[in-house]
Amino acid sequence: MNSSVPALKLEDITCRFAARDGGGAYTAVANASLSIAEGEFVSVVGPTGCGKSTLLNIAAGLLAPSQGSVSVFGQPLIAADGVNRRAGYMFQADALMPWRTGIDNVIAGLEFRGVPRAEAVGQGEAWLRRVGLAGFGDRYPHQMSGGMRKRLALAQTLILSPDILLMDEPFSALDVQTRQLMENELLALWAEDRKSVLFITHDLEEAIALSDRVVVLSAGPATRPIGDFKVDLPRPRDVSEIRMTPGFLALHREIWAAMKEEVLKAYAAQKAA
Numbered sequence: 351m352n353s354s355v356p357a358l359k360l361e362d363i364t365c366r367f368a369a370r371d372g373g374g375a376y377t378a379v380a381n382a383s384l385s386i387a388e389g390e391f392v393s394v395v396g397p398t399g400c401g402k403s404t405l406l407n408i409a410a411g412l413l414a415p416s417q418g419s420v421s422v423f424g425q426p427l428i429a430a431d432g433v434n435r436r437a438g439y440m441f442q443a444d445a446l447m448p449w450r451t452g453i454d455n456v457i458a459g460l461e462f463r464g465v466p467r468a469e470a471v472g473q474g475e476a477w478l479r480r481v482g483l484a485g486f487g488d489r490y491p492h493q494m495s496g497g498m499r500k501r502l503a504l505a506q507t508l509i510l511s512p513d514i515l516l517m518d519e520p521f522s523a524l525d526v527q528t529r530q531l532m533e534n535e536l537l538a539l540w541a542e543d544r545k546s547v548l549f550i551t552h553d554l555e556e557a558i559a560l561s562d563r564v565v566v567l568s569a570g571p572a573t574r575p576i577g578d579f580k581v582d583l584p585r586p587r588d589v590s591e592i593r594m595t596p597g598f599l600a601l602h603r604e605i606w607a608a609m610k611e612e613v614l615k616a617y618a619a620q621k622a623a
């Protein structure tokens with residue numbers, strides 16, 4: 351594979367939505383470009399409602415941009431042709447099926463692909479072990495804690511070996527301690543085979559702790575990247591410890607300076623609405 355070809359490239363993306371009040375179109379994203387190298391972990395941060403999920407949905411092929419193009423390992427992604435098949439997804443709300451046990455949730459994607467059940471279960475058990483859920487395969491999602499369900503969702507996504515991981519605030523519903531545990535687990539799994547990751551969050555600390563690069567979006571409407579920061583902190587990282595280091599704090603100060611005005615703008619617009 352040619353490593354100079356980005357895993358994911360969004361070029362000059364504009365996305366307009368029909369206004370909800372029946373008025374003119376709302377331009378959520380305007381002329382936004384973003385590129386993720388093979389094996390790179392990139393977080394996109396921005397104020398509430400700025401268009402983070404919109405960009406991720408465009409990268410996933412779930413939403414067609416009004417203008418601009420997306421390419422995946424150099425191949426154009428045409429949203430009308432379906433989802434980005436090189437990518438796996440994790441959203442804020444997990445996509446677990448409540449009527450399936452843990453193991454049956456983990457292997458659902460393999461079964462849809464036609465992998466024989468015995469083989470799928472073998473792989474599924476291995477993934478349950480990797481995410482710390484060995485022995486919990488016969489439990490249903492409602493019998494698991496929030497953190498366990500997130501682990502299950504991670505296994506469900508990673509078992510399909512996607513080349514790109516698209517994650518939209520996957521841990522935001524968790525309490526702080528569980529969240530940090532999950533962030534560390536994600537980093538440990540990522541370090542094993544270095545997928546390309548696009549991670550959406552409104553939490554700057556989470557973004558810096560996890561990523562190789564943090565991209566800051568402007569407040570909407572017409573959101574676009576206004577800053578691109580390399581995170582040169584050593585790996586492996588412990589997300590709760592790295593937050594105390596001088597390098598982290600300096601980066602946080604620098605990125606927050608770029609973000610603060612946009613967050614205040616978004617807050618003022620929300621109050622006025």
Ligand SMILES: Nc1ncnc2c1ncn2[C@@H]1O[C@H](COP(=O)(O)OP(=O)(O)OP(=O)(O)O)[C@@H](O)[C@H]1O
Nearest residue numbers: 367368378397398399400401402403404405552570
């Ligand atoms: N289908 C749609 N129709 C109309 N407007 C939409 C649609 N989807 C998103 N929007 C608007 O586009 C803007 C960007 O939304 P988006 O969900 O991408 O933001 P976000 O940064 O992910 O938000 P949050 O921080 O709250 O998760 C918002 O103003 C939203 O109301």
